Every structure is written in structure tokens, then in C-alpha cells.
Amino acid sequence: MDQIDNIAISDANGYRCGFVAIVGRPNVGKSTLMNHLIGQKISITSKKAQTTRHKVNGIYTDEKKQVIFVDTPGFQTDYRNAVNDRLNLNVTEAMSGVDAIILVVEALRFTQADRTVMKQLPKNVPVVLAVNKADKSKDRLLLEAFIAEIKSEFEFAAVVAVSAKHGLGLSELMMSVEPYLPESIPMYPEDMVTDKSSRFLASEIVREKLFRYLGEELPYAMNVEIEQFEVEESGLHRIYVAVLVDKDSQKAILIGKGGERLKKISTEARLDMEKLFDSKVFLKVWVKVKSGWADDVRFLKELGM
Template sequence: MTDPLYHCGFVAIVGRPNVGKSTLMNHLIGQKISITSKKAQTTRHRVTGIRTDEAVQYIFVDTPGFQTFHRSALNDVMNKSVRETLSSVDCVMFVVEALRWTQADRDVMALLPKNTPVILTVNKLDRAHDKLVLQEYIDRVRAEFEFAAVEVVSAKHGQRLGELLEQARGFLPESMPLYPEDMVTDKSQRFLATEIVREKLFRYLGEELPYSMNVEVELWEEEEALQRIHIAILVDKEGQKGIVIGKDGEKLKKISTEARLDMEKLFDCKVFLKVWVKVKSGWADDVRFLKEFGLD
């Protein structure tokens, strides 16, 4: 990696909630580090994923979906995160859903920087069967913003991701890699553990899951060939505890078991995981509390 033509830079992945941003980043780096869910608005932290190829290192930043419908300190923080991310990257992938263009998409587009290259990234290619209709859709979106490039992909099925990477490479500066070749994220194991638990919550609780919920590590001990981890699931109201725990504790048991298996695979060691639910009223509107979680 001493080639003077080596490229390295930061790429932001932005879009309205639930267009597939996290799925896209996970596939681009070849490893799951950002949670995915069919329920919108699951990403809260800026997650950095790193892909190192022979001639380029991409540093991906996965932002929260820009939120306009529900006002709270949490959502204000998430929207601020989007703006700050866009002001400090070399390239932006603006992800939209093929054949769907909404006011929420326009709200995010209004935040796009004018002096940074933006790639219109049309996701869910597998849903667009008529090429002519797809082209008309792309033309309609392009008429509203001066995009530097356009690429159509299917993040879920891994289609045309190589072409998207090549487009992004052209906008990255000549630079030596900023991270080691085998590094795929700058996030700690503690952060990744909480993300894994949050994903299971979204997956198994579905529409029952309250948005006013978060996850925190209360104990992390490293023993020989074992990680001992205690994680608390925070809910806003006493009545929400039962939703997470489920009848006879079955939901919480399933969430905990699958989270443990994912952690063992990711951390490459045995994990003893204890998960429980506790109430912390008003946390989503408590700015001080959000700062403690690194969400400010």
C-alpha cells in the first residue's frame, strides 16, 4: 500500500428512514456492523464501516434517517447528526427506493451539500422490472438536484455494488489508508454488543416495540476465552416492560439467546450474556442522558 495513486476517504450514506442504508453499508464492507430492520428509524449512532481494497480504502458513515414526523430531543439529535456528517465527508450516497419518491426523500435532499459529490443511489433494483419506468423515475429525481453520478443497486441481493464502489472511488482523494487493512469498524465491542441486542429487539417485537427504548452495557468483564456481558434494555414506561419480556419471559429469552450467538461469532469467543429490562422515564427527551449515551 505504498502506491501514490492510492485513494482513501469518507463516504456518507444518507436517506429517509427504511430505504436500506444499513443493509447497503453492511454489504459494501462485507460484514454486519450496522443493524437492519423492516421497522423504520433503527439506526441512532453514526456507524463507521471500513472497506480496504488493493487501491482504495472506503470509510463509510451510516447516519440516522432524517426524522420529520416525531419531535423529541432524540430526533433533534439524530437530525443534527445527519447535517454534521454531510459537512465533513468526501462523497455522499443519497439512497432512495426505486420507483418511490416522497416528501421525506425531499426533506433529506434539502440537506445535501452543494460542494460535495452526491451519488444518487437507487436501491431495491429487484422491485423495478420495467427499465423504461425506472429511467423515468431517475430522470424525475435528477431534475430536483445536481447529482455527480447515478447508480442503481440492490443492497439486499448485492447487485451492482461493485459499480457503486467504483463511482465513489472517483471522488475520494489520493491518500494512504487511515485504518489498518483488517479493520472493518472503529466502534468498540461494547457498542457492537448493544447494536446486536437492539437489532433482536426490532426483529422480534416488530410493531409492538416502543420507539422510546435504548440499550446500555452495565457490566463487561473479560475472562480467559470468555466475555461476561450484562446489558439493560431501557424503556420509558412500566407497562412497556411486559412487551419486551413476553409471556413467561419467552421473548426476552429468544432475544438474549440469539444476541449471544451473534456476539460469539463477531467476537470469536464464548460469551456469557445477561439481559434484563428496566424503566427510565423520559430518557428520549433528556438531552443530558443522550449525551451520556454518546448521542449528542
Template structure:
């Protein structure tokens, strides 16, 4: 059997600076939401695996946190290590930038790109270009920055040219049998996905700075038939932050919980009882031991 007709299976890293749309792209590539998204940078903190199985290939995508060097903490160092480790373990790399935008933050990520693996440059948010005539000169300029295997403009939000990207990846994957069941879309547990959905709502519903001082821990998980009872703690750095998350009369916490529960019921295809409370854990993001304990390694 030739490579052209054989089944291909492989790992694909999605990397880039914060807020270029990596998580939205992952969700589009697999056709289902598994990676949380918000307008705030560095919403993604973990490596998230998304699985897409076609008739002749299985794509195992690894969404990574946005790589950045501006802020120093044990949490950020752990996230950056996650990016560099992923790049050494995959078959193909998708380097995501914004169409027509390339600055020093992108250059920092480009320095990490492997020379011995195919790298596809993904120009996301191509639909936002006011002057489409900018695209070809930008592609030409980017082709001189690095030996990219291909350069593909897409819009993850509008699902534009995502199929072209998939077709560009497929022949680069090794020939091999699928590693996951055909209907499996992630290797992450329901417990992990639930904590991420709560964290997404914090990013979307509270102030700009606060989400970076929070994490979520599932303290209890019980199942009765098709009902999941989930008890989750939102951890914050200070008492003042606890008051912000709870909100006046508990309204903000109720909104976070209600929206997260609605998304969980869609994702898990079953009823969810969700109880969320807030705890203060000072300095957790600068404590290497706690960062590991909360799953950031």
C-alpha cells in the same frame, strides 16, 4: 504518480429517509454486518463507521440515522443533528432512495445535500421494480432534481451492482494513505456493537411502537481469555413496556438474549455469556441529558 494510480482514502456518508436500506447497503459495501437492520424505520440511531480496504483505496463509510421531521423528541433531534454534522465532514455523499419512489420525505433530505461535494444518487431496491422500463425515465427525472455526480441503481439485499457503486466512488476520494489497518471493518468498540445487536433483536421481536421507547446500556463487560461476559440493561419508558419485553414467563427476553448472543459469538469469534435485564427509565428519549449519556450525540 498520477491520481489514477495513487492510493485513495476518504469518508463517504450514507444518507436518506428512514427505511430505504442504508444499513443493509453499508453491510454489503464492507462485506460484513456491522450496522443493525430490521424492517422497522429508524433502526439505526447512531453514526456507524464501516471500513473497506481494497488494493488501491480505503473507503470509510458513515451510516447515518434516517432523517425525519414527523416526530419531535430530544432523541430524534440528536439523530437529525448527526446527519447534518456528517454531511459537513465527508468527501462524498451517497443519497439513498428507493428505485422509482421519491416523495416529500426524500425531498427533506435532499435539501440537506452539500453543493460543494460530489453526491451520488443510489436507487436501492432496484430488484423490486415490476416494470424495469420505469427505471430510465425515473433516472432522467431525478437528474433534474439535483446536480448528482452519478445515479446508480443497486439492490443492497441481492448484492446487485454494489461493485458499480464502489467504482463510482473510488475516483472521488482524495489521494492519501489509509487511515485504518487493512483488516479493520469499523472504528466502533465491541461494547457498542454488542448493545446494537441487542437493540436489533428488540426491533425484530417486539411490537411496532415499543422499540422506539427502548435503548440498551452495557453495565458490565468482563473478558477471560476468549470468553466475554456481558451484562446489559434494556431501558424502557414505562412498566407496561417492561412486561412486554420480558414476555410471558420471561420467554421474549430469553429469545432476545439468545439471538443477540448467537450474533455476538459470530461477530467476536468467541464464546459469549450474556445476561440481559430490563429497567424502567421514564422519559429518557425526551431528556437531552439522558440522550447524551446513552451516546446519541
């Protein structure tokens, strides 16, 4: 970073660098989109809605530009508690102070929740509409009519049909935000893909596994707290994780019969961490009951939410 910091801004020579927020209602593929744009999984993905709870910065760098993507929680309109109020505040805060916004919608499905998100869009920031899962639409005329309907409700800087899952249309999407990035030297080294700590990424991995296995039963009743994170001289990562639930009955569901469900979650999380950190990981996961945590604003601040 020191080498980058010492370069004068005048040395940018046409290079562009800036922030782009990715927003949308829950479960439209925002995290999958960001992971594919930067070429590495740093934001958790799941078929369950509302898996992303923290703004995650993913960094894409090439010879012409550096794009710092801000992945946001899905704007929540169905469940009102302190958690979701804070998540919605995260979304609106993420949209202020960025150079461009990507609004993600699902092809052929534009709901009232999408309109609620669109109403939050600032008027002074260019917005690119990304129509995700466009590959599922076989009728091109139907897709064009769908896009025209959305464009009639907001003035977009550009519209791009993409498939985040299959990586289609992503180069065009990247090019559509490039003109709105300020001329600047890169803010981060070219091999850096996120500004989040290993500790944070470990908690996200555990939470992803929880949503994959428990999203139907405990969709909004869990959170992850890293109680200890150490890296030994050998490179071994020693990580202790508490999963917070609201009730004893939820604890029993999470642990599963004979502890099998929690064991499976822990094993899959450990394997993903070893791949991400490129080292051996000792992972210990247990469950803590903290009644009312989802409405405890002060406790949420302690968790960084």
C-alpha cells in the same frame, strides 16, 4: 497502526482514502447497503424504520483504495422528540467533513421525506444517487423515468441502480465514489472493518433483536445501555445489558409471557455476538424503566447519542 502512521503521504502512489456518508430517509436500506459494501455485518438491519441511532463507520479496503463509510440514522420527520432531534443532527454533522455522499432512495418510491433529506445535502460535496431495490422494478422504462425525475431536482455526481439485499450494482457504486477520494495512504489496517468498539457492537446487536421482535409495539420507546463489558483471559465475553423503556407497561411487553420474549431476544443476541467476537459469550439482559428518557437531552449525551 504504527506501521501505517510511519509511511509518508508521498508514498501513496495513487492510492485513495476518504470518507463517504450514506444518507436517506428511514428504512430505505442504508445499513444493509453498508454491510454488503464492506462484506461484513456491523450495522444493524431491520424491516422497521429508524433502527440505526449512531453513526457507524464501516471500512472497505482493497489494493487501490480505502473507503470509510459513515452509516447514518434515517432522517426523521414524523416523530419529534430529543432523540430524533439528535439523530437528525447526527445526519447533518455526518455530511460535513466527508469526501462524498451516497443518497439512498427506494426504486419507484420518492416521498416528501426523501425531498427533506435532499434539501439537507451540502452543495460543495459530490453526491451519488443509489436507487435501491431496483431489482423489484421489472419495467426498465418506468425506472428510467423515475430516476430522471429525481435528477431534475438535484445535480448528482453519478446515479447507480442497486440491490443492497442481493449485492447487485455495488461494484459500480464503489467505483462511482472512488474519484472523489483524496490521494492518501490508508488510515486503518487492511483487516479492520469498523472503528467501533466491541462494546458498541454488542449494544447494536441487542438493539437489532429488540426492533425485530418489538418494532411494531415499541418502535421508539427503547434504548440499550451496556452496564458491564469484560473479556476474561479465556476469551469469554461477559456482557451485562440494560434495556431502557419509558413505562412499566412497556417493560411487561418486552419481557413477554413467562419471560419468553426477553429470553428469545437474549439468546439470538448472544449467538450473533459469539459469531462476531469468535468466542463464547455470557450475556445478561434485563429491563429498566426510566420515565422520559427519550426527551432527556443530558441523559442522551451520557448514552453517546
